[in-house]
Amino acid sequence: MANRSTKKEDGAPTLKKGSVSLKDLAAHLDLSPTTLSWVLNDAPAASSIPQETKDRIHAAAAEFNYRPNYLARSLRVQKTNTIGVIVPELSDGYSAMVLNGVESALSTAEYLYLTGSHLHKEDLLQELPQLLIERQVEGIIAVDTPIRFEPSLPVVNVSGHDKIDGVTNVVLNHQHAAELGIGHLYNLGHRRIAVIKGQEFSSDTKVRFETIRAAAAKRGVPIDSKITVQLQGDSPSPEVGYSAIKSLLASGEEFTAVFAFNDVSAIGAIRALTEMGLRVPEDVSVLGFDDVYAAAFHNPALTTIRQPLFEMGSIAAKSLLERLANGADGNVPKEVSVEPTIIVRQSTARISR
Amino acid sequence: MANRSTKKEDGAPTLKKGSVSLKDLAAHLDLSPTTLSWVLNDAPAASSIPQETKDRIHAAAAEFNYRPNYLARSLRVQKTNTIGVIVPELSDGYSAMVLNGVESALSTAEYLYLTGSHLHKEDLLQELPQLLIERQVEGIIAVDTPIRFEPSLPVVNVSGHDKIDGVTNVVLNHQHAAELGIGHLYNLGHRRIAVIKGQEFSSDTKVRFETIRAAAAKRGVPIDSKITVQLQGDSPSPEVGYSAIKSLLASGEEFTAVFAFNDVSAIGAIRALTEMGLRVPEDVSVLGFDDVYAAAFHNPALTTIRQPLFEMGSIAAKSLLERLANGADGNVPKEVSVEPTIIVRQSTARISR
DNA sequence: AAGTCGTACTAAATCGTTTTAGCTGTGCTA
DNA sequence: TAGCACAGCTAAAACGATTTAGTACGACTT
Numbered sequence: 001m002a003n004r005s006t007k008k009e010d011g012a013p014t015l016k017k018g019s020v021s022l023k024d025l026a027a028h029l030d031l032s033p034t035t036l037s038w039v040l041n042d043a044p045a046a047s048s049i050p051q052e053t054k055d056r057i058h059a060a061a062a063e064f065n066y067r068p069n070y071l072a073r074s075l076r077v078q079k080t081n082t083i084g085v086i087v088p089e090l091s092d093g094y095s096a097m098v099l100n101g102v103e104s105a106l107s108t109a110e111y112l113y114l115t116g117s118h119l120h121k122e123d124l125l126q127e128l129p130q131l132l133i134e135r136q137v138e139g140i141i142a143v144d145t146p147i148r149f150e151p152s153l154p155v156v157n158v159s160g161h162d163k164i165d166g167v168t169n170v171v172l173n174h175q176h177a178a179e180l181g182i183g184h185l186y187n188l189g190h191r192r193i194a195v196i197k198g199q200e201f202s203s204d205t206k207v208r209f210e211t212i213r214a215a216a217a218k219r220g221v222p223i224d225s226k227i228t229v230q231l232q233g234d235s236p237s238p239e240v241g242y243s244a245i246k247s248l249l250a251s252g253e254e255f256t257a258v259f260a261f262n263d264v265s266a267i268g269a270i271r272a273l274t275e276m277g278l279r280v281p282e283d284v285s286v287l288g289f290d291d292v293y294a295a296a297f298h299n300p301a302l303t304t305i306r307q308p309l310f311e312m313g314s315i316a317a318k319s320l321l322e323r324l325a326n327g328a329d330g331n332v333p334k335e336v337s338v339e340p341t342i343i344v345r346q347s348t349a350r351i352s353r
Numbered sequence: 354m355a356n357r358s359t360k361k362e363d364g365a366p367t368l369k370k371g372s373v374s375l376k377d378l379a380a381h382l383d384l385s386p387t388t389l390s391w392v393l394n395d396a397p398a399a400s401s402i403p404q405e406t407k408d409r410i411h412a413a414a415a416e417f418n419y420r421p422n423y424l425a426r427s428l429r430v431q432k433t434n435t436i437g438v439i440v441p442e443l444s445d446g447y448s449a450m451v452l453n454g455v456e457s458a459l460s461t462a463e464y465l466y467l468t469g470s471h472l473h474k475e476d477l478l479q480e481l482p483q484l485l486i487e488r489q490v491e492g493i494i495a496v497d498t499p500i501r502f503e504p505s506l507p508v509v510n511v512s513g514h515d516k517i518d519g520v521t522n523v524v525l526n527h528q529h530a531a532e533l534g535i536g537h538l539y540n541l542g543h544r545r546i547a548v549i550k551g552q553e554f555s556s557d558t559k560v561r562f563e564t565i566r567a568a569a570a571k572r573g574v575p576i577d578s579k580i581t582v583q584l585q586g587d588s589p590s591p592e593v594g595y596s597a598i599k600s601l602l603a604s605g606e607e608f609t610a611v612f613a614f615n616d617v618s619a620i621g622a623i624r625a626l627t628e629m630g631l632r633v634p635e636d637v638s639v640l641g642f643d644d645v646y647a648a649a650f651h652n653p654a655l656t657t658i659r660q661p662l663f664e665m666g667s668i669a670a671k672s673l674l675e676r677l678a679n680g681a682d683g684n685v686p687k688e689v690s691v692e693p694t695i696i697v698r699q700s701t702a703r704i705s706r
Numbered sequence: 707a708a709g710t711c712g713t714a715c716t717a718a719a720t721c722g723t724t725t726t727a728g729c730t731g732t733g734c735t736a
Numbered sequence: 737t738a739g740c741a742c743a744g745c746t747a748a749a750a751c752g753a754t755t756t757a758g759t760a761c762g763a764c765t766t
Contacts, residue, residue: 019505021751021752021753022752022753022754023752023753031715031716032715032716032717033716033752033753033754034715034716034717034754034755035714035715035716037753037754037755038715038754038755041754043754043755045755048712048713048714048715049713049714049715050713050714053714053715067483067486067487068487068752068753069428069487069489069751069752069753070487070488070489070753071424071427071428071433071488071489071751071752071753072428072721072751072752072753072754073752073753073754074424074721074753075422075424075425075428075720075721075722075723075751075752075753075754076720076721076752076753076754076755077721077753077754077755078721080424082467082488089453090443090449090452090453090456091446091449091450091452091453091646093444093446093646096443096444096449097444099443099444100442100443100444100470103443103468103469103470107469112467112468112469112484112485112488113467113468114435114465114466114467115456115465115466115468116456116460116465117453117456130420131465132465133420134420134421134422134423135423135424135435135465136422136423136424152372237646238646238649238650242650264646267647267650268650270652271650271652274652293444293446293590293591293617293647294620294646294647294651296591297591297595297620297621297624298647298651298652299623299624299627299651299652299653300652374721374722374723375722375723375724376722376723384745384746385745385746385747386722386723386724386746387724387725387745387746387747388744388745388746390723390724390725391724391725391745394724396724396725398725401742401743401744401745402743402744402745403743403744406744406745421722421723422721422722422723423723424721424722424723425721425722425723425724425751426722426723426724427723427751428721428722428723428724428750428751428752428753429722429723429724429725429750429751430723430724430725430751431751
């Protein structure tokens with residue numbers, strides 16, 4: 001039997017609920033913090049502690065709702081089980097889906113994450129990573145975000161294209177995507193294909209356009225710069241696609257199809273076209289990109305190049321976790337690529353002529 | 354002039370870049386951590402430190418890219434400048450917009466936030482808050498989430514309806530919203546109004562339906578339970594609205610308008626109606642709720658009751674920050690309410706008969 | 707009867723800061 | 737010439753955990 005002597009004169013040091021420290025709990029039990037730590041963490045050293053003591057400890061921990069202070073623990077063990085995630089903004093559909101993927105991969109590993117949006121502001125692009133690093137995140141996942149800092153920790157960039165030491169890019173196979181898109185339109189008979197380029201700040205803008213251009217040229221229908229427009233404005237919304245197509249229509253140039261930078265701009269484009277009395281897809285085909293939620297239920301339902309955004313997020317997270325687990329053994333993959341698929345719905349059709 | 358003696362024999366203890374501690378830096382400068390801390394934090398006590406020393410310290414901090422370890426600081430000052438945010442899921446448009454509002458309010462206060470999605474799973478509803486509390490968040494913002502834990506810290510619940518001590522609910526003026534919606538449809542001549550109820554897990558489901566029922570009854574056109582359907586399935590997507598209306602149509606009951614639980618289900622409803630050869634709004638009017646991004650550019654553009662989601666997020670954050678700054682002085686507001694507006698677009702029209 | 711082993715623990719260092727309480731030397735007053 | 741203020745620092749405690757290195761005691765060997 002336990003021969004605990006009541007060391008101190010206080011019989012029951014009433015612990016305030018809500019924030020008991022290990023020391024408090026230990027004092028209450030007349031044991032040392034060490035013992036409690038061993039037992040509560042199931043440390044190897046706890047093997048010599050008799051079951052009865054263990055039970056007492058667990059019971060008290062439950063009774064006072066003891067939760068270890070993660071700050072203290074992390075400081076001591078030099079591990080925070082936390083990563084940082086940087087996105088342009090949350091409500092554009094794109095980042096949110098990637099984040100879902102990230103979270104699903106993290107949760108099984110008991111990691112949490114801190115988030116920040118940079119809204120494409122240069123100062124935030126510099127500042128955010130520092131804020132996260134100060135908070136001792138173990139790594140950073142950036143989504144559609146240029147890396148403006150020296151990566152002093154593992155970084156994974158979803159849709160990143162810059163080759164930077166220590167950064168793994170998770171990217172779509174853009175060449176394949178362009179082939180799928182242009183191939184689809186070409187096979188429907190389209191030869192005058194207008195292209196909506198992304199904003200300058202989107203990581204994919206350049207590659208997307210180059211690969212589309214190459215795919216079109218290959219088929220002998222080079223992209224005409226007169227029917228190429230670039231999205232303006234600093235956030236992704238249907239409005240910018242709408243304006244882009246409006247200005248294109250104003251130019252009077254002919255085209256039978258539009259290959260949009262993303263679904264959101266495709267939706268704006270459709271609005272602009274129908275407002276001008278052009279039917280989609282009868283008069284003009286519109287091809288989107290991404291396959292966000294809204295695409296399937298739009299009217300007309302969007303034909304689009306699907307990016308596996310959820311998977312890209314979870315691949316990013318898994319890749320980061322793997323690097324964190326294995327330590328920096330040099331062999332950081334520069335790039336992981338995923339495949340697009342084309343989802344044919346109602347916004348594209350055979351050319352009517 | 355400074356008469357620093359080279360205490361130690363090592364002339365230049367080469368500091369490894371990337372993670373210098375205050376102690377390292379202090380050793381390098383032959384000063385104590387205390388002095389550096391004072392200077393770098395602009396503490397009052399730093400007034401007695403000569404400018405030259407201050408300059409040396411700042412220069413060294415910059416040179417070695419010194420960043421204070423936030424874990425250690427937070428542990429010492431008992432303040433983490435971090436809150437937790439709990440959402441059902443990120444990619445439903447709703448939570449993301451609220452989060453944007455939260456973030457904008459937080460960033461000016463130099464707070465960051467940890468996020469978690471519970472996907473309406475009971476275990477996560479219990480677990481997530483604990484994970485956040487362990488990590489010493491100062492408060493929690495829950496979005497459309499039932500509170501399943503004892504609030505031992507300040508909590509703000511966006512769209513919460515349970516009155517719980519220590520929890521501030523940020524809610525829409527639902528009565529007004531129902532008046533706007535039913536009033537609009539009634540004025541357009543609609544008398545047979547179908548209602549799509551939300552899923553059981555949505556906080557707003559009950560109030561929304563009750564207020565709609567009351568507003569309709571008041572006008573002498575009581576809601577008929579035969580043309581009331583409830584969303585099924587465990588995530589918000591157009592599919593569930595689609596199925597709901599499909600089943601309603603199958604019942605053969607007559608109706609001239611649909612008041613949907615949210616925009617997403619309204620979009621699904623429109624799809625179901627048009628598939629059955631009914632035109633929106635000529636044959637059936639469809640009224641949405643929320644005014645998410647997709648609403649304005651849908652075809653037809655959605656008439657909807659707008660919730661100021663961004664504001665609700667920033668109000669939630671501001672209210673939480675205020676409580677954190679002022680300490681727990683008891684007077685916690687039980688409820689803060691915001692006003693809806695009706696955005697009339699193309700999905701509703703005067704009854705054609 | 708001394709040495710060894712195992713049980714059941716505890717003391718103290720540590721993580722990286724901040725903060726309280728000093729300490730040392732110089733210049734000036736009384 | 738002792739006393740005192742002030743400038744310019746430093747030592748050590750503290751935050752709340754984990755972890756290393758013991759200690760005290762009984763039982764068992766040799």
